[in-house]
Amino acid sequence: MPDLSTLIQPDRGQPARTIHLIDAKGFDAWLATQPPRHRTAAQAQKLSTSAFSSAILPGDGAEDWSVATVVANVERLTPWCLAKLAETLPEGTYRVDGREPGRALHGWLTAQYKFDRYKKKDDKAQGPRVLLTGDPAKMEEALRLANVTFKLRDRINTGANDMGPADLEAAAAELAREYGATLSVVKGKELEKGYGMLWAVGKAAGEGREPRLIELEWGNPAHPRIAIIGKGVVFDSGGLDIKPAAGMRLMKKDMGGAAHALALAELVMQHRLPVRLHMLVPAVENSISGEAFRPGDVMISRKGLSVENSNTDAEGRLILGDALTKAGESNPELVFDFATLTGAARVALGADLQALFTNDDTLATELLAAAETETDPMWRMPLYEPYKDALKSDVADLVNAAEGPFGGAITAALFLKEFAPDKAQWAHLDIFCWNGASKPGRPKGAEAVSLRATWKVLKDRYAG
Incomplete structure (x- = not known):
């Protein structure tokens, strides 16, 4: 079993890519306020109000990018609303923009489960996706x-x-x-x-x-x-x-x-x-x-x-x-x-x-x-x-x-x-x-x- 404490860590202001949460009901309004390059990227990646939809948003430099994902209700996150990202994003460290992930910590962790007891070791397996949180109590509960x-x-x-x-x-x-x-x-x-x-x-x-x-x-x-x-x-x-x-x-x-x-x-x-x-x-x-x-x-x-x-x-x-x-x-x-x-x-x-x-x-x-x-x-x-x-x-x-x-x-x-x-x-x-x-x-x-x-x-x- 992997060391789960490596998958969620305390937020001490360390470098991390940003995850923007977009409320499904406010999706059109959000899209209208975005710069043209973000709207183009969202359209190209078919970002929509469908479940678990996400897109990479370009920044000023080639390595300067963030993530947008649509959730049903930004004020009531579920255990699973970030889980797809934990499965698909490149390895690295991430931070939710402007709020705590709360219950979504659970899905971030469980999405990275693999049962490989009987499989040959994969030396090319992707490294972990790490999510930051400023709530140590929630982090400890999620880890347990x-x-x-x-x-x-x-x-x-x-x-x-x-x-x-x-x-x-x-x-x-x-x-x-x-x-x-x-x-x-x-x-x-x-x-x-x-x-x-x-x-x-x-x-x-x-x-x-x-x-x-x-x-x-x-x-x-x-x-x-x-x-x-x-x-x-x-x-x-x-x-x-x-x-x-x-x-x-x-x-x-x-x-x-x-x-x-x-x-x-x-x-x-x-x-x-x-x-x-x-x-x-x-x-x-x-x-x-x-x-x-x-x-x-x-x-x-x-x-x-x-x-x-x-x-x-x-x-x-x-x-x-x-x-x-x-x-x-x-x-x-x-x-x-x-x-x-x-x-x-x-x-x-x-x-x-x-x-x-x-x-x-x-x-x-x-x-x-x-x-x-x-x-x-x-x-x-x-x-x-x-x-x-x-x-x-x-x-x-x-x-x-x-x-x-x-x-x-x-x-x-x-x-x-x-x-x-x-x-x-x-x-x-x-x-x-x-x-x-x-x-x-x-x-x-x-x-x-x-x-x-x-x-x-x-x-x-x-x-x-």
Whole structure:
């Protein structure tokens, strides 16, 4: 990972090229006031009010030039409004004319992310684009957020052969060492009695990739207790209800929830929020072997509910159910779980809009407001209780997956609600965490989604 502190630096009046921000509504007025050479350059480079449009404006000398870029609202910069420039400008140092970049620092940093773990080193790669800021506090916050975002992307982009359950454990162990947290892990056959669903899903993976429940505890026990849970399916074949090849192609990203839990937990500890943090990652590979769990098998969950397996490809909710039960045993006041859980959520909302389910209206309001402020979109979905009938089983307390094509994201969330702590505010985020195509600041591949919004909620509640 690059040294991100080289990409944004304090503005001490050092030489830098100027970035002019042009409000889309005032574009024509701005253009009319420019000297002829600027108007000519803008026309030649097709500068317009379209998103991320920019142009190089000539100065008096060959090396004396500046940049003009159009933004939707100069007074309300988004994380992404400078991201295209960070991808396309020549290497060098830049300064926004007359204002602080603010939230746009995030996109400037994340635009310069590259996942090159498996690629031959490029000796001709372009150097960094550096943005100056006079706001040290905003700079430090942007660096921390970008740092965990880069780690999150790296973990999801990494092939499953290099990101197994043991690697998620190692990532949690590294956090524990860095921030003085306590790590505990239950794995292999030790899970069988206390975590029947987690064990059932992961037992087919074999030696070296045994299932495990990874737990990290940090903070003063006297502080409010919060739990952050992430689905850690390092690869999902679908089990005996095997996925088609196209559906399996990106299943290395099925541990995206775990990557988000690790990232959010690190932000909590970095900022030393006055909370008692409990992070849980149920880590498994949903594999196929003679040990694989079968349709029709009945599992006994940690909560004591019996669950009939109606679909081995609905495994994420099983491991989360046991993790939610474990989290609830410590009586947290707030629980977030992150999971790449259902295709139904993507059919309903697409890749960019994350599905939010929560048992608390106040928490929903906080999260949706934070999502709007942080340009980190999510949409509240209903925990529609009548659909719980679809989870009835003839032989057990419930099935893990409803029959039929309708309401799949809702019935999955209702299944999780059976295991979520009754007295806690609980939010389940059914996330996609993948860019199918590159966008400014968000290259093709793994992506952090709902991270900035959930982090803002935690900061606003507990930072004081």
